Amino acid sequence: xxxxxxxxxxTKKTVLIIDDEEDFCHFVKLNLEETKxxxxxxxxxxxxxxxxxxxxxxxxxxxxxxxxxxxxTEVAEALRGNKxxxxxxxxxxxxxxxxxxxxxxxxxxxxxxxxxxPVKLDELIHEIGAKxx
Amino acid sequence: MPKLSLRQQIEKNGLLLIxxxxxxxxxAFDYISSGHYLTRTxxxxxxxxxxxxxxxxxxxxxxxxxxxxxxxxxxxxxEKLAALGAVAAGVxxxxxxxxxxxxxxxxxxxxxxxxxxxxxxxxxxxxxxxxRADNIxxxxxxxxxxxxxxxxxxxxxxxxxxxxxxVDHQLRQKRxxxxxxxxPGLPKIIMDCDQIKQVFTNLFTNAIEAMPGGGIxxxxxxxxxxxxxxxxxxxVVSDTGExxxxxxxxxIFDPFFTTKESERNTGLGLSITKGIIDKHRGAIxxxxxxxxxxxxxxxxxxGLV
Numbered sequence: 526x527x528x529x530x531x532x533x534x535x536t537k538k539t540v541l542i543i544d545d546e547e548d549f550c551h552f553v554k555l556n557l558e559e560t561k562x563x564x565x566x567x568x569x570x571x572x573x574x575x576x577x578x579x580x581x582x583x584x585x586x587x588x589x590x591x592x593x594x595x596x597x598t599e600v601a602e603a604l605r606g607n608k609x610x611x612x613x614x615x616x617x618x619x620x621x622x623x624x625x626x627x628x629x630x631x632x633x634x635x636x637x638x639x640x641x642x643p644v645k646l647d648e649l650i651h652e653i654g655a656k657x658x
Numbered sequence: 659m660p661k662l663s664l665r666q667q668i669e670k671n672g673l674l675l676i677x678x679x680x681x682x683x684x685x686a687f688d689y690i691s692s693g694h695y696l697t698r699t700x701x702x703x704x705x706x707x708x709x710x711x712x713x714x715x716x717x718x719x720x721x722x723x724x725x726x727x728x729x730x731x732x733x734x735x736x737e738k739l740a741a742l743g744a745v746a747a748g749v750x751x752x753x754x755x756x757x758x759x760x761x762x763x764x765x766x767x768x769x770x771x772x773x774x775x776x777x778x779x780x781x782x783x784x785x786x787x788x789x790r791a792d793n794i795x796x797x798x799x800x801x802x803x804x805x806x807x808x809x810x811x812x813x814x815x816x817x818x819x820x821x822x823x824x825v826d827h828q829l830r831q832k833r834x835x836x837x838x839x840x841x842p843g844l845p846k847i848i849m850d851c852d853q854i855k856q857v858f859t860n861l862f863t864n865a866i867e868a869m870p871g872g873g874i875x876x877x878x879x880x881x882x883x884x885x886x887x888x889x890x891x892x893x894v895v896s897d898t899g900e901x902x903x904x905x906x907x908x909x910i911f912d913p914f915f916t917t918k919e920s921e922r923n924t925g926l927g928l929s930i931t932k933g934i935i936d937k938h939r940g941a942i943x944x945x946x947x948x949x950x951x952x953x954x955x956x957x958x959x960x961g962l963v
Binding site for chain 1: 750751755757758759760761762763765769788789792
């Protein structure tokens, strides 16, 4: 399998992670890029994240919910309101909402999905793989 | 009513007994020394009546002090319980983020150390401990938010009044007047008393925070008919505060949305409030206009749901 992977050039998918925890962004970037399937951009606040999203049009955005100054939901609204970024799939990262509570909030967040921190790498990759465009 | 011990009976009626004893002693000596029965009788009656009124005054003062102490104890307990939810959410956020970093860091180390069995074993143990800590935090969240409902049939007015006592200090501090309009003869509600108290404590706290310079907190209780003809009780909590812009009202029940400045406020209060009302098969709506205040309308079905 590895032999074929060497022959066929892999088209890397771009993932943008917007999270105020710099160390978390650092390790997610390391882990995803280690797989050789992803190129990861990082932003530590909402405005920078929106700027990167418009500029680089990533294939998926991992978006922390609770951030100072601009929350993840406000960032998501801004991205949905921009023609360049409105169709980029978003996965919310949350340390507070529990799995059982997602059902009542999915509609309010326009059907977006959640990853609950802390998250293991294989689960993270599985969720990204399922949602990425 | 529990039977009082002899000591408690003497304490309760002490002054009256002393008055009676004094009258008896006075009567005995005076009877021996003179024959004025009418004067003696009048004095005796006056002393006994005086003793009776003083005793009643002391007893009612004692009862009032005990009631205040009981209420303050309940208030302290309820404040602790109400604070637990906010503390749990705050702790969860502050602890889960570092845990998430540890887990991601360990994942990278596992990949890097996959050829070294000993070091790989160490990193796997670290990962296991981090995930165990995560489960403990999840348990804390569960305790604070998924407490099973203990339903009982009761009047809602005393529950609301008790929630008011929890914010009494803040009302007085901010010079906020409370205007209550309770319709008579309201049907009883099947409810979890503690959770409904939490709902109204949260609403009162929001109203108080919207009126930093004082104002009026209005509470109206009335009977209403439900959609299916079932009777319900409507509670309207209103304030004369800053109001909420329309574009924010539609997100007011979002779990992480907050109109409050503090970045530590996780915005979970109203989402939890709505969750409790939903569990009671009720409804909650918010009407607000910037500069004119806010009205929160809660409807709870009466009787069996």
